[in-house]
Amino acid sequence: MATVRAFRATRFARLIPDVVAPPYDVIDDTLRQELAARNPYNIVHLTLPEGGDDRYARAARLLQHWLAEGVLRQDPDPAIYRYVQRFHDPLSGGTRTRTGYFVLLHTEPYENGVVLPHEQTFPGVKEDRYRLLQATRTHLETIFGLFEDTPAFQEAIADAMWEPLAQVEGDDLPEGSFHKLERLVNPVEVSRFERAFANARVWIADGHHRYETALRYGQTYGADDSPERFVPILLVPLDDPGLVILPTHRVLAESPPGTPAEWQARLQSEFECVPVAHEAVLEQMAQHGGEAIGFVWREGAWLIRPKMYPPVQGLPDALIRLDSWVLHERIMPALGYTEPQKRYTRSAQDALESVRTGAAQAAFLLNPPPLRALQQIASAGGKMPHKSTYFHPKVLSGLILWQVGA
Structure with a gap:
């Protein structure tokens, strides 16, 4: 059902706390200015470009400038990326760890029953993200999805050799105090991981607007199975002990x-x-x-x-x-x-x-809304009222970008 692929991520050559940020949709004007002032290479300069209608073209030029300078670099080989996130749980007061996997997901209309939403979306937000994607031809952030664990998935990760890539930690970091990124590049192990999702469905946790934007982009500019039909996503098993939904x-x-x-x-x-x-x-x-x-x-x-x-x-x-x-x-x-x-x-x-x-x-x-309720509502084709779920923490922006087709 779900089609996932390894990919060549574009990443900061030097990942430091000053270049990362929360996702664009939880950043207000004050926080945006604070993040932008921390570092001229903070990811918000791309995800939330300033200006009028020319801001999308400005983001595209800035992206190309960062690539030319070597601030951002593309990985040489397709990979599956493992992301470990440690954070404070405000509900229990304890510390939790969440583990997910960055992959490319083939975009499917919701009616196909492969990718399942639970939230309403708004046209203005989607148009903004669409124009940014058009201009940059780059997914500057990833969305966040859930899937049911299976024996095939457990077999795929059982003996996988993960190569350390980057790590940032600190109490003042957004979206958790510890972030570690690793990759899997062995073609045999990558193929086994991809096949593990052949019968899977994906529930969108965060990123409904970006998913629908990616679907529109792929249907406009791509053919079935072309790069334009894919979107980068962090996939987390539904039984992961680090899944927290705040009220x-x-x-x-x-x-x-x-x-x-x-x-x-x-x-x-x-x-x-x-x-x-x-x-x-x-x-x-x-x-x-x-x-x-x-x-x-x-x-x-x-x-x-x-x-x-x-x-x-x-x-x-x-x-x-x-x-x-x-x-x-x-x-x-x-x-x-x-x-x-x-x-x-x-x-x-x-x-x-x-x-x-x-x-x-x-x-x-x-x-707090039960995770099982989200799964049942989405599976039945229902939509929750606005602001029903808040997955904590969000996926940190600045770890993974993907240049479409590159």
């Missing part, structure tokens, strides 16, 4: 219309509302096994639990049980919200503090 909480600028008594009256037919102290919301949510959403306003807080999950025609059961779906499709409409102004945060303490200080009027605290 994304909602912080609202307004309270629901009416009084708390009226809010409860609107909810009571379908939900239980259990009063709880602000400082106990997270603890109580954990004790309810992930089946309660925290609702906080300045004068109080509730745990909101659905009394039942009525089936919705055409939607998978895993989706209608998902916190973000229950919140946006059931709880918020029942409370009287229509299009409230809101922001998203992965910090529950940030959400609580915003309400406490009056910077926000209300907040909803969500549980």
